[in-house]
Amino acid sequence: MLVTMKDIRSMEEESADILHNITPCSSEGLTSLAASTSTLTIDHSQDEHDHGGHDCLQFSPASPNFLLASAWDSSSLSVSTIVIQTVRLYDIAANEEKTKFDHRAAVLSTTFSDASHAYSGGLDASLRELELESEKIHALGQHDDAISSVCYSGEAKAIITGSWDRSIHFWDPRAATTQQSSHQLPERIYFMDAPSLFHILDVRKMETPEQTRDNSLKFLTRALACMSDGQGYATASVEGRIAVEYFDPSSAVQEKKYAFKCHRQTIDEVDHVWPVNALAFHPTYNTFASGGSDATVSIWDHKVKKRLRQFPRYNSSVSTLAFSADGSRLAIGASYTWDAGEEGARTADRPALFVRELGEEVKPKGWGTS
Numbered sequence: 001m002l003v004t005m006k007d008i009r010s011m012e013e014e015s016a017d018i019l020h021n022i023t024p025c026s027s028e029g030l031t032s033l034a035a036s037t038s039t040l041t042i043d044h045s046q047d048e049h050d051h052g053g054h055d056c057l058q059f060s061p062a063s064p065n066f067l068l069a070s071a072w073d074s075s076s077l078s079v080s081t082i083v084i085q086t087v088r089l090y091d092i093a094a095n096e097e098k099t100k101f102d103h104r105a106a107v108l109s110t111t112f113s114d115a116s117h118a119y120s121g122g123l124d125a126s127l128r129e130l131e132l133e134s135e136k137i138h139a140l141g142q143h144d145d146a147i148s149s150v151c152y153s154g155e156a157k158a159i160i161t162g163s164w165d166r167s168i169h170f171w172d173p174r175a176a177t178t179q180q181s182s183h184q185l186p187e188r189i190y191f192m193d194a195p196s197l198f199h200i201l202d203v204r205k206m207e208t209p210e211q212t213r214d215n216s217l218k219f220l221t222r223a224l225a226c227m228s229d230g231q232g233y234a235t236a237s238v239e240g241r242i243a244v245e246y247f248d249p250s251s252a253v254q255e256k257k258y259a260f261k262c263h264r265q266t267i268d269e270v271d272h273v274w275p276v277n278a279l280a281f282h283p284t285y286n287t288f289a290s291g292g293s294d295a296t297v298s299i300w301d302h303k304v305k306k307r308l309r310q311f312p313r314y315n316s317s318v319s320t321l322a323f324s325a326d327g328s329r330l331a332i333g334a335s336y337t338w339d340a341g342e343e344g345a346r347t348a349d350r351p352a353l354f355v356r357e358l359g360e361e362v363k364p365k366g367w368g369t370s
Helices: 010-017 341-347
Strands: 002-006 032-036 039-043 050-059 066-077 080-091 096-103 107-114 117-122 126-131 136-142 147-153 158-163 167-171 179-184 197-201 211-214 221-226 232-237 241-246 258-261 264-267 270-273 276-281 288-292 297-301 306-310 318-323 329-334 352-357
Touching (some): 080 117
Parallel strands (some): 107 147
Antiparallel strands (some): 032 039, 039 352, 107 117, 158 167, 197 211, 232 241, 241 258
């Protein structure tokens, strides 16, 4: 199943703030990897570019050692600033950047189809195939406006793109005519796998949405992720809340849905509420991680409604999260998320990417016991 989103009017004004999480994805440049207990830190402090933030990141479906990442790279030349959008593949085990693909416009989303092929889409409205071994890049097709989300459906064996042109397209890279079908929506698509109105689509029959739902969160949605068992999804908002929803429309199942407050702090007796920017479900345990502008990551067991773990604070807002396919690693992108506008950007820390080795902290209580 695929979950997409109808635009709410406030997004027209805040679109710059919502391009930091699309699906389980984001990252950026590096020059070295440093191991520290259970965490790998991707350090780009020696890079020639001043990296502007994380857009999308995803682990290879075949190995937890390969991480696909896209980021803004800005370099000042005389009086002008040149912005290059790069998609990089990192080999974590070998401590190196394996390959890099330059794009002429911002890449808003990337995805793997298999270990050798990835796909990117962004502001130039083009869908591109990235051959990771040969380092070749091919244009597959075009939307009429920016491609905001790219997903791969293993069941349909298709690349699925969502766009600001208010459409979802299905693509088959193996076919002579790559675009196979499309589905029109009433508003722009900002997230896919994502909020005032949700369209839940069955990838096997795209003619009409299987379900259409109102958003249970009052404020702007920043992230959405589907459960690994396919039973539901979670959404997160700028108001420091997460909602847990289920696909089954029966009243018995719908009674289980709920929302809760998170990523909040009390400082000097004043409550501070931080946006929740990223969500990702563990592929085995179905627990999920959330990352917020409070620079923290928490692990949640949504079935018992409890937090299992909170990791130590990072250097900046957590903008994106991704679990490896085998669940052994969690990639964490930390970068400025524009919550304080241009003024905040002047004093923001440099973006960073962390890869954390996981253990018991992501397991639900009582996992594996009868």
